[in-house]
Each structure stands twice: as C-alpha cells, then as structure tokens.
Amino acid sequence: MMKAWNTESEIHGAQESLLIMEGGAMRGLFTAGVLDAFMEEGLYFPCSMGISAGSMQGLCYLAHQRGRSLRMNTRFAKDPRYMGLRHLVKRGSYFNFHFIFGELSESIDPYDFVTAEKSKETLYIIMTDAFTGQPVYVSSRSCTMREFFKISEASCSIPLFSKPVPLKDGIYVDGGIGMPFVPLPEELPTCCRKPVYILTRDRDYRKKPVPAGFHALLSLLYGKDYPRVVEKMCAIPAIYNKKVEKLLSLEKEGRVFVIRPKKPVVVSRTEKNVEKLRSLHREGYEAGLACHEDLMRWLHEK
Template identity: 50%
Template sequence: MIEGESVQNIKIFKENKPALILEGGAMRGLFTAGVLDAFMEHKLYFAKTVAISAGTMQGLGYLSRQKGRNYKANVVYSSDRRYMGLEHLICEGSYFNFNFIYGDLARKLIPYDFDEFDNTDMEMLAVITRCDTGECVYISNLNMDEKKYLNACRASCAMPLFSKAVNVEGIPCVDGGVAMPLAPLPDELPFECIKPVYILTRDIKYRKKEISSLYCSIIKKFYGSEYSKIAEMICSIPKIYNEKVEKLLQLEKEGKVFVIRPEHEVEVSRVEKNRTKLKILYKEGYKIGMDRFDEMMRWIREI
C-alpha cells in the first residue's frame, strides 16, 4: 500500500487483494527495476509479491526498499568479470556469480539493507522448480532464515544450461520458469488475488520460438536421465509460454489483470553487458511505471 494513505484507501486496497507478479528474463529485469523504482518513488509497496527467476533479484531490492540499488548493481557491474561469465559457470556452476552478488556486491560495494529485509512485513514468494517432481514451489521470505531465502532465490534463477541445479532444503531445484513459464496466471497463484499486477519483460508482440530438436538433445544430455522430466518441461516452455501470453492478454482486455510491459521490442539479451542498452531498458521501465501509476491505482481501487 502507499505509505501515508487514508484509512479508507488502505481498507479498499486490502479488500481488493492486490498482488505484484514479476516475470524473469535475466538482464531484461532492468525493465522491472525501473518500474519498481517508480513504485518506490510513489512509496507504493505491495504486501504480497510473486517473483520468478530474475524477478526475485529485482524483488529483493523492493523488499529492502532501496530505490536505485538494482540499477546500480546490474548496470555498473554487468561488465565486471566477477558478476557473470563462462568461468563462473565452469568453476561455480552458475553463469551468474552469486557468491559475488550475495557477497562483496551486497555486503560492501553496493550494500543491501539486510536489516530492512529481516524486519519487513512484505511477503515475496520466490518460484522454484523441483527437479525430482517437476513441481512448482513457492518459497516465502517471511519467517525464513536470510541465508536460506537467498539460496531459494538463487535456485529460482538457475536458468537451463546457465546453471546447475541448486539444493533447497536438500532438494535439487532449478529456475521457476521451467514449471511456471511466463508467470503464474491468477488461477495458478497459491492465494486469492482479485487485483493482480504483472510486470513483464517482453513487449506485447513477443512470442517464443519452438526449441529445435538439436537444442532439446543438448538439454536432455545436460540434465541426464535422473532429471529427464525437467528436460522435457524445458523443451515445452515455448508452447506453454505463448498460450499463457494469449490468456493474459484476454484477461487484460476483460479488466481482470493490470499488465506493465515494455512498449518496444527488447534488444537486451539474458546475459547483456552493454551498459547503454541496460540503461535504456531501465529508463523505459521507470517512465512507464511513472506514466501508468495513476491508471494502475484507479484500477486497483475499483470494486
């Protein structure tokens, strides 16, 4: 809710049960960072957020209420060898170096407000995929040890081929986008939500291309027979993703969801290091977040 709002507005906000849902997209998350900074500019903090993959990384900055931190961490250090690269995939099992991201970057270089994180009453559910069952699991930050929750966020970001599985409570897990392509639709959320607000990282025309048989073979070899189900799920992502895009568009037309997305084709790759491209995407997110803020708040308050 917005800090300093009237009791009546807060009551309406709570009764309408709004929630924020953040799509992943790795470095395309700079768009999300811009939108969230616009929200924080208005002192708007949703009580409940659901985040997938890179959405969790942007969501962490929202939980700590640190406007601008995601921009600095992602843009300034995107080209730093310590941040990401093949050497980390080979040595640490992840293209993105979470030892650095959660370590020196969060503790020294651009300090993360862990005190705010530990004491917040805002809830963020990180979406992860269990390798043993293929099940989608939602992990809450509330009443959870800081280290364990950050590990769950790391698992949510364990992109196919860019990361090994990450153990969460002893269970190997991967990117939440495997079991939940795009983002959970309202009827897929683990709680009742009357007013879901989505922040997507692709424009309205984007659709995923079918995965080639060669790429599927590589994925199956990468995950082996033990996690063959995960490999099959990854190969089916484009079909499910595109179907969900169409469903979300229909819900948007019916006024049942509010969607914030890039207005132009996104030219930022998942492992983008070009600061100019990242800055442009962030600025687009911030502008759209500011421009559509009042419209979104009117929609949330509608009964």
C-alpha cells in the same frame, strides 16, 4: 533453520492485490525501473511474487532500496566476478551468485537486511523442484534473508547456464521451468482479486519451438538425473505462448493490470552493454510513473 515449504501452504488466505514479476535475467532491468518508480511514489504492494530474475528485483523492493538493482547491474555487467563464460567453465554457472549474494551484497553495495526482515510486505519466490518439475513457492517470512538469497539463486538457476541448487529438502532449478511465463490468476495458490503483472517482453513477443539440437543437449546433460526438467523445458514455448494470449484476454476484460515494454526488448539475458541496460531501466521507470494514476484507480475499483 528454514521451515519446510510447499506449494499450497506457503501463501495463506486470499490476497486483495498481488504484484507478480516475470524473469528474463538482464531484461529484469525493466522491472527494476518500474519498481524504482513505485518506490519513488511510495507504492509498496503488501504481497509480491518473483520468478527467476523477478525474484532478485523483488528483493530490492522488499528492502526499499531504490536504484540498487540498476547500480549493481550497470557497475558490474562487464566485471568477470559478476558473470561470464570463465565462471561458467570454472564453476558451472554463468552468473556468479557467490559474488552477487556474498561480497557484493554484504560489503560493496550492501543489502538492507534489517529493512527487509522487518518489512510489513511479503515476497514470494517461485523455484522449480528438479525431480518433479513442479513450482514451489517460498515466503520471505519462512526463513532469514540470507537463507532467502539461496532461494533466489535457485529460482535464477537456468539449466545450461547454472547448476541445479541443492537445498535442505531437495534440488531446485529456475522458477520459469515449473511455471513458464508468469502464474495466471487461476494458477496462483491463493485467490487474488487484483493481480498486477510486470513483464519483460513486449505484447507481440512469442517463443519459437525448441530446436532438436537443444532438446538433444538437454537430454544428454540432464535426462538421466532430471528427466522432468528436460520435459518441462521443451514444453515451455507452447505453454508460454498460450499463457500470453490468455493474459492479453484477461487484460482486455479488466481482470488484470499489466505493465510491459512497449517495443521489442533488445537486451539479451547476458547483456553487458551498459547503455542498453540503462535505457531499459529508464523505459521501465517511465512506464511505472506513467501508469501510476491508472493503476491506483484500478486497484481501488470495486
């Protein structure tokens, strides 16, 4: 059985370094490329944290399965079992997590549960409490990996694209709602001297305000049961843009290390163009290799 979790107690003690991975659905192929480069170089952070799609990339990193995310997403991008409007209409979710975390991970392209569960590293996944709108952190050490898959599903469940996910003590939605963009150092539930960020947008990207029609649709579908989710989602653009500026300032001061795409990302959340996915992964992989020396130097600076 899964242990109880809460924001403050899941992460114990100060962390020297922490790898934090942004979400972005299929844009997560950039993160996958960076992580594949890290694994090739034998670089494994003792502690990592993923939001939404970042949690799924983190799962492969935890299991030391280099190349698995690229294989999964390119092989099944056009497969209706993986994602599509048909599954959204029939099951209420654009992405078929039952297939992704079930047949795909159990038999088609098996997840290395043994390595993940015995790993010396720890992965934290951020999801959002649908009733309070607050972020909740869950550790890979707090439950079995198959239970942790369900946590990742909750973290990836974007309203309108997915149904809220019921877990043992509540109902949860995408981690990027309670924690837009990524947690800045002061938002982390632990002290961290060397936070490293993998982002899935270029440095000039900013979100536009939520259109009135989108706000109305959210209110219609979720306002009665999950008013905090509606409130939080409509506030995301302003919070996101403010946090981007703050992270840029921290980066200039040398207080954080950031890896991001150099140019605007043309891959959509639900991208099915395999060449675009491969190209984004390649960009991430090359970025991961290119920054390795600077990253190691920065991590070891006093």
